Amino acid sequence: MSGIIKTIKSFPKVFWVSNTMELFERWAWYGFYMAFALYLVGSKDTGALGFSSAEKGTIMGTGSMLLYLLPLFTGAIADRVGYKKILILSYAMYVSGYWMVATFNSFTMVFAAYIYLAVAGALFKPIISAMISKTSTAETASIGFGIFYMMINIGGFIGPFIAGAIYQKSWDWVFYISMITISINYIFVFFFFKEPGREDNKDSEPLGQVFLQSLRNIVITLSNFKYVLFLLIMVAFWTAFNQLYYAFPVFVDDWVDTSNLYNALHAVWPWLAESIGTPEGTITAVTIGSFDAFFIIIFQIWISGIVMRYKPLNAMMSGIFVLAIGVGMMFAFQNSFFVILGVLIFSIGEMASSPKFTEYVGSIAPADKKALYMGTSFLPIAVGHQLAGVVSGDIYDKAAGKLYLLKQEVAKRGLEIPEVSDTFTKNDYWNKAAEMMGMNNSELTNFIWVNYNPSKIWMLYAGIAVSAVVALFIYDKFILKSKA
Template sequence: MTSFPKSFWTANVTELFERAAYYSMASFVVIYLGQLGLGDYLPSTLNGVLWTLVYFLPVLSGTIADQIGFKKSLIIAFVLLFSGYFMMSFPVFIQGKTLSPNIEKEITSGIDTVIPILIAILLIGIGGSFVKPCISGTVQKTSSGRATLAFAIFYMVINIGSLTGRGVAYLVRTRSSLTYIFVVASICAIVALLIVLFFYNDPEKELNLQTTNRPQKSIKEILLNMILVLKNVRFALFLLVTSGFFFLYAQVYNVLPLYLKKVLETNPPVDLYTMANPLVIVFFQLIITRLFGGLKPIVSIIVGIVIISLSMAINIIPLFLEGGVYRDFLSIMPLGSLFIVMTVALIAFGELFASARTYEYIGALAPKGQEGLFLGYANLPMAIGALLGGPVGAFIFNEIMCKNATKLDNGLLRLDNRSATLGWVILMLIGFASAISMYLYNRWITRHRAE
């Protein structure tokens, strides 16, 4: 492993701090915005827009990074990210706004609060969209013919960064206030910027590689390529079918935090609970790959979608047990929170089955000679799922799960069991519909190829 060049390791350390920055605040975005007075729907919608920007814009930012160089692109990215994390805290630290202990239904904040948040979302989304193509591109170029090992290290670093960010954010916010998660994110972004400035070099420069004189693409050409890809009916249908999986994945940062904050606990440690996701990936990635790597991509994807669908349904169980969701579990957490942690863990298992194999399936689906072009759009289902998952997830939670709920003295909502069950069943059925659609789509594609 020591034979990997310096830029490989500096890229991975940079990625660690970038992921630490993002995940130090990701689990609390909808809660923070809700407590800031943005109501029931705007926090989820804005969070969905943020994830959409991060996963859609690499189509453009990756091309720009190729043209101006990875180092310059990363410097721009971390300046934008630092600015974005700072702007998220602007209403509290600069304007003197206070966070409400509860999330109220109506919007109580004015435009002076909304504008800094909108700017923050744009800055974080644009900045974040530059990082992944630059870091993964560096890993690819410096892998020295050992791409499998290189990307295994890269994937492990991502999850270590995720764990680190959540853990540090928990320690800081429990000793200060929720807004300080953005201080953690800002500091991590600054550290990443300093690493890039003083230690990172473009891989071509470090390895004395000849840069290919490929023609630079204009924005017009990028948009034309996008039209070319989306005009492919088979691929457009695939994007829609698989977006159901990512719609449910998006609820880890939408419905689940809202359920924890508004139903289960007045001050839930969402950052600790969502650690179940990277922990499962770190400990079970190799095992799942070894045991089930031989499955056909389509089978693996469908298994992943079914798992994530069932992860929603298990939250029905504590509703009907003695003591309900508030029943104490080992003096650690309410029983309902335990099932949310289990949901997050199961979603990670679903991710292990579905996410990586999606790239393989797209590669086989793309027309010959256009595999690279089509793989560049592999993250579009995540963008679609996040964009819809924000507002639709908020609707399912607020209008279905919380229907006929009663407010307790501590501000929490005691849900009507039938309404709560219906909400979780709807989420499960969205996943099942995606799995069935994926199966039918694959049969149609197989028949189409045979003809």
């Protein structure tokens, strides 16, 4: 313990400044991002946009793909221009981007605004990782990146936790809080952030040459067939993992009765239940989703201590399989206790597999190409986001979309209800259908659940994760020819 404390004290001030900026950036990002799917598809009379699941998948998938693809180039730009200048630009784009997403209401403009936000994130993302690396040594890097990962999850919990408590009162405040939170980072970047040293030839190198060199680096790295095959397999993992943000909030909001969770919490901590719950006595989907980060904060060290004894590939296979069980439970039940248990199991799988992914890439990279390999390790995350958008779009809608399934029942009964429009919202359609069928909201939800089985979507998402496990096993035994 004394050694850990000594190591923590050895980090320079800029290390802590960088980590604090990461915390506030993640707070701002996840406070908006965990609720974003609901904001895109929610009924217009709640202040949401009323888009289709396909439109939601296109916006989130494409923008998030760019968020993870562009750092292959933006990191090189930051090295050339300077970290402080790029951070200032990134924060300005974040603030204006959150404002634009909150203000625009057409598909095209919201799509453009989210891509703009993704560029802001892509400018920020490689800088803080680089700062942790630059302020750590070979002996302190493990603890340094452990602290960094902890900051990510603290921000990833606080942001959605707050957003979950306020979005039903006002969607605008979800974005305002993100704007305020990211603006706090101006204090750190102007008054406490110290620019790291850069090579003398950085400023003289043409920007076009920087891009070309980045492309050459990608080509060099992807010439390794075994590595490319591994990255392709991991696309399946990230596709399943990202349903935590793409489909899970929508599924919970549509189908899961969270009143029993609220009541259980209220029996123990009434003040907490009333603070984070809704006036109707429920817990929002966004708040439930935030517990993934909360569980990681609590259990990451323990889980890391268990999986450190196993080879990275074996740990990844076990972790992804556990994650598959969790994601299956998250989409299989209406009972919120089973759903929150699913989130816990999901987070255990994430803790066992996600850090091992990074460790494995670092372990197989040639000594002189570690940075190149670590950069291209973002590629399956980027593609996984794009595919996550696809399988949470029309595919999700036809299997589990609440309004889509209701429309099938309306057509079967021959009922005449106006189509959803600016003046006749999704909620209006649902309420009209319930009235014509002689049911209340809860009764109609349960009727559609029993007769159309939207929970079957769990098989797709869990199956994608299991396919990654099977592919990794084949890869390990037959491509790498492991005997362990």
